[in-house]
Amino acid sequence: MSAGAPPLHDDTRALPAAPEVVQIEVGLVQNFCEILFCPDTREAAIVDPAFEVDRLLHEAARRDLKVKLALITHTHHDHIDGVEELCQKTGAAVVVNPREAAAVSAPGRTLIDAVDGQDVAIGRRGLRALVTPGHTVGGTCYLADGYVVTGDVMFVGGCGRTDFPGGDTAQMWNSLQRLARLPEETRVYPGHDYGETPTSTIAHEVRTNRFLRCATFEDFRALREQKRR
Numbered sequence: 001m002s003a004g005a006p007p008l009h010d011d012t013r014a015l016p017a018a019p020e021v022v023q024i025e026v027g028l029v030q031n032f033c034e035i036l037f038c039p040d041t042r043e044a045a046i047v048d049p050a051f052e053v054d055r056l057l058h059e060a061a062r063r064d065l066k067v068k069l070a071l072i073t074h075t076h077h078d079h080i081d082g083v084e085e086l087c088q089k090t091g092a093a094v095v096v097n098p099r100e101a102a103a104v105s106a107p108g109r110t111l112i113d114a115v116d117g118q119d120v121a122i123g124r125r126g127l128r129a130l131v132t133p134g135h136t137v138g139g140t141c142y143l144a145d146g147y148v149v150t151g152d153v154m155f156v157g158g159c160g161r162t163d164f165p166g167g168d169t170a171q172m173w174n175s176l177q178r179l180a181r182l183p184e185e186t187r188v189y190p191g192h193d194y195g196e197t198p199t200s201t202i203a204h205e206v207r208t209n210r211f212l213r214c215a216t217f218e219d220f221r222a223l224r225e226q227k228r229r
């Protein structure tokens with residue numbers, strides 16, 4: 001895309017009011033989970049429950065929250081291994097892209113399709129699914145008014161690998177370009193604590209993230225395919 005071209009998607013069109021967000025680092029590979037909640041109804045969603053489910057539920061309970069949803073960014077084990085336990089303990093429904101839903105083990109639980117542009121309500125607040133493949137076939141970011149949960153698509157200072165099954169370097173480039181067009185003050189909540197700070201902003205990533213600073217897809221591919229992370 002050339003500088004100054006109009007955005008391909010108006011991803012921020014009429015976004016619902018944003019849930020409040022609590023970021024929690026869990027497990028042994030620096031995973032981040034988020035608890036997203038409506039301060040009025042106390043309904044909550046937990047992003048990518050995989051490790052330390054009891055701790056996540058404790059963090060929700062001490063804020064007087066009722067966990068209604070598990071929001072899945074993608075179905076690598078370090079993002080979904082706790083879904084079944086979370087659903088059994090809370091009755092939560094699971095929001096996941098249909099292209100990856102078969103990988104989620106949540107017997108008897110409701111699956112809600114995270115298709116592109118789909119709004120997901122959390123009490124009186126909500127967010128929007130942005131399907132952003134490249135790390136996986138149905139990788140999904142969740143955009144709220146003011147922040148975006150980016151899973152393993154965008155990290156602080158990095159991006160997800162594209163050499164796992166279902167990965168695609170060209171799709172990853174397109175997905176990162178799409179995220180880069182979000183409002184610059186949008187706060188980035190990544191799926192792992194791999195950066196210098198736990199969160200960032202789109203503006204900071206566009207300026208400093210070496211994967212976003214690539215001028216061309218060929219530059220990006222060369223960089224992505226030589227780096228493991």
Ligand SMILES: [Zn+2]
Nearest residue numbers: 074076135152
């Ligand atoms: Zn992953």
